[in-house]
Amino acid sequence: MAAARTMHMVNSYDPSAGVPLGPQTAALIARRQKVLGAPYRLFYQRPVELSRGEGALLFDPEGADYLDAYNNVPAVGHSNARVQEAVAAQLGRLNTHTRYLTDSVVDYSERLLDLFPDHLEQVIYACTGSEAVDLALRVAAHVTGAHGVVITSNAYHGTTQASAAISPSLGPHNVLPPHVVTVMAPDPLRDPSGEGEAAALFASRVGEGIAELERRGIRFSALIVDSVLSSDGLVTHPAGVLAPAVEVARRHGGLYIADEVQPGFGRLGSAWWGFARHGVEPDLVVLGKPMGNGIPISAVVGRSRIFDAFGRDVRYFNTFGGNPVSIAAAQAVLDEIDQRDLRGNAELSGSALKQGLDELARQDARLGQVRGEGLFLAVELVDPDVGNGHDPHPALANAIVNGLRGKRVLVSASGRYDNVLKIRPPLVFEPQHAARLLTALDEVLDELPH
Template sequence: MNDSQHRGGVHMANGFDPSAGAELDPAAAALLRRRDRVLGPSYRLFYREPVAIERGEGVRLLGADGREYLDAYNNVPAIGHSHPAVTAAVSAQLATLNTHTRYLTEPIIDYSERLLAKFPDPLDRVTYACTGSEAIDLAIRTARAATGRQGVIISEHAYHGTTVAAAGLSPSLGPNNPLGEHVVTVPSVDAARTPPEEIGPRLLASVEAAIRELEARGEGVAAVLFDSILSSDGVQPDPAGFLAPAADAVRRAGGLYLADEVQPGFGRTGAWWGFERHGLVPDLVVLGKPMGNGMPISALVGSAAVQERFGASVRYFNTFGGNPVSIAAAGAVLDVIEQDGLVAHADAVGAFLLDGLRELGARHDRVAHVRGAGLFLAMEFGAEDARRTPDADLAARVVDGMRRAGILISASGPAAAALKIRPPLPFSRGDAERLLETLDDVLAEEARR
């Protein structure tokens, strides 16, 4: 095994470290050796003992060893792994036509009309790409063209993608990943150590300071870009509305508000879009991963007015962005979310799960904070000191304990001290009960250490 997982001091929350000496199943160990011989060294694996997966269905994954895992982490298969509606739609379209957007085809128009109907006015135009990273890149280019300014404000542990531009907006990729030239960060929201009534004012003050810095540098502010649930900052949904004052401040300075909905979008938070909880209408919205349930499709949504200057001056084309096969997958996702009532389902099951996590938090001393919106939740661990210093080691042990018990979750936040619970939307109340019972057992085992 090579040491690529932690080379150069690079760390990934909940990452596999080959130097830790984990005893792997022989078949998994052989697969890992083959993987290391052919894949690039920047790849990472989850868990102290990586999981070898062969098949997925609904909210469950089947390991190569025949073991079944309850998936409480993957948001890309939003409507469940290997959903038959997506399989049928993709297969039928692939057998009919798959080409680019320079021909006049009806499916992309049908889907766009349906998608835009989910957004408030004046968000009435959509441009397609293949990945969230590409859509983030397009959003920044569009914002800079619309405002004539360069500066972008992000949170200090944000993740927005992997292209040169998007990686430059993703400090969570690590200390060896340089930020963009015109990028300024603001401190991450820290709900575990900040009174709820202070969260919004602190963020506003930080954004206003960032605006002043960008103006003093002569760059001005083109946009503030926030993931609507601040996922990489530890999942920070509360209090509802705290993002709105920061958006207003940026607009007063001549910039735009960009909502990254790649993770919170499509019903995950119990509403169609994460920004709805904050009572604001973004200028531009980025969509990705869950949009096609694993098929490569992403989008930038905004008003015609905001996108006009970029569209009039730059020819944008993405060969496979919005191709008919990916559009078919995206349409099937909308069908299932609507027909199965998955937005309301995420709200109801998420509320049950949040109540259960809070009950566990009240029983286990090392739980510093519990938070969530819909099926996007976090349980943060802290030391038993006055500051409740974030405890990343405990979070990592709990994640691995859950994995051993057959439930897949992850960790998040600047200190990687918060469990990240984000299952596919069909996650049932029974699944939630199993997760809570298992987590209670794992926390009890940790208390006995």
């Protein structure tokens, strides 16, 4: 099997590659690099310049449309009219922090918590998913009196110091501290596939991770898992694969933190939250990006006894967390999901897209496996001529991502080896959009050497 990748975002722009660019694009990139510097990267070998968006489409300055099959942040569509109106109205009325009494944050919190199991009774707001992960780790450490964290080996949980410390997907130079242990995520293509085997294997790995923390003299605090393991290549099946691992964590006195930043808010169609598919009860749930359709808002949802213990001893305040403008955006997002039945659309459109991807995989052995549910799908690219035919093929994934960009269809690549196409469009993505993506992918596969 190929070695794990050594760079993040292999499909990003590399100025040393000599890819020809138009003079205006080249000039804008040069200006950008001068003022933003090395920390900022651009997607695709030929970066996409955008001027506006609408629904599932993005448009360049010349008016050409790009099918957005990647961005989950505008969950209810780019430039959503309901969100615009709600934000503008609230911004013209009041925007302040939560130390003043306002009804909107209470109304929204009641509505949000109604979407969760009864044991998750309270919510704390922040501005970004990274910030919410940071807060969840603080809460877990406070109530357990420990700091050890177990994560998956290619996890991504954020960019603050604490969340980057549990995000190995940020690359080999993002060195993880001693209180963090990684374990291999379930691998649907290569792990044993018998009933219960994947779940038992992952639970065993989590147990070994906790034991490693103990060997280091560090007590275990929390297991945090993205509920669909998206950065590990997307693992939605088998349902229940996370449950035994959560039980192992609980037996060792730790909390289970469900990271729902990517799978949450109905993206999977079948449920509001990814953890629901696994029959588990999180102690804390982290929400982010799609919550406000691009307006900064995030949250940690949890058990009241945990929040009581934290709030009694720790002064927590976030100036912009839960502000009325962000809450207005979040209310509008829930209105759109409910009134337009976007969960149903995720199921319908996602099913059409998955069926088409499955058909392409039957015709082309380079598509080693199609995975996912709703509007969160993945295609693992392999080299069928090497070994047992399951060797990761990141170069092919890179070529497909950039080939699709050339046909104005935007996806990305992820996974431990960067060989998994990541398809995660806004929830307004419809069957005709699925057909466009499938046609473009079929053409790209035909154009690439076998």
